[in-house]
Amino acid sequence: MSERSVPKAVPRIVHVGFYCRDVKRSVAWYEDVLGMHVHFSVPNRAYAMGFNGGKEDHDIFLVQAPTTYAEPTPMHFDYETLEATKGRIGFYHVAIDFQSFDAAMEAYGRALARSSELAKGVQHGDGRGIYVRDPDGNLVELFSFNGCIDDADAKRLATPYPGSEGRGGGFAMDVAATYRKWKAEKKSPVAV
Ligand SMILES: [Fe+2]
Numbered sequence: 001m002s003e004r005s006v007p008k009a010v011p012r013i014v015h016v017g018f019y020c021r022d023v024k025r026s027v028a029w030y031e032d033v034l035g036m037h038v039h040f041s042v043p044n045r046a047y048a049m050g051f052n053g054g055k056e057d058h059d060i061f062l063v064q065a066p067t068t069y070a071e072p073t074p075m076h077f078d079y080e081t082l083e084a085t086k087g088r089i090g091f092y093h094v095a096i097d098f099q100s101f102d103a104a105m106e107a108y109g110r111a112l113a114r115s116s117e118l119a120k121g122v123q124h125g126d127g128r129g130i131y132v133r134d135p136d137g138n139l140v141e142l143f144s145f146n147g148c149i150d151d152a153d154a155k156r157l158a159t160p161y162p163g164s165e166g167r168g169g170g171f172a173m174d175v176a177a178t179y180r181k182w183k184a185e186k187k188s189p190v191a192v
Pocket residue numbers: 093095129141
């Protein structure tokens with residue numbers, strides 16, 4: 001066998017891990033807002049969270065932090081310019097691809113229902129990202145790509161949302177206005 005025919009091992013990220021002030025509160029948030037499931041756990045200490053009904057590997061590992069651990073420093077942004085106004089070196093955010101704009105908006109609605117703070121919204125060139133804080137202030141990006149979506153989503157994504165007109169990719173998204181518009185469209189769906 002030549003060296004060329006040996007399959008190359010390609011590393012991949014298996015999961016990310018967070019220490020939590022109150023791990024059970026965090027588990028409830030990841031279950032409710034993101035729709036994750038507990039893959040396995042050490043009760044009250046560590047919870048492996050996955051998206052696939054616990055059938056496959058986990059994506060996020062939540063661990064109870066000792067009380068001696070330092071408080072996190074949440075990052076803040078100017079909502080319009082997206083410039084960071086407060087932050088720290090290191091972890092920035094984890095992005096979840098919801099596979100559809102509707103699903104990302106529904107997740108945002110669940111985050112709102114839990115009073116999760118919105119950090120910023122970004123109209124990326126390739127999709128839309130809504131950055132909310134988990135119970136410890138970690139940023140979770142509720143993302144939907146352009147393209148991997150159904151016809152109704154395609155129509156919505158082709159329509160400029162307030163604040164996005166004529167500005168190209170990578171700019172601030174008026175999340176509140178977008179959510180209001182999305183909810184109104186859900187009540188009277190756009191023709192596709
Ligand atoms: Fe991102």
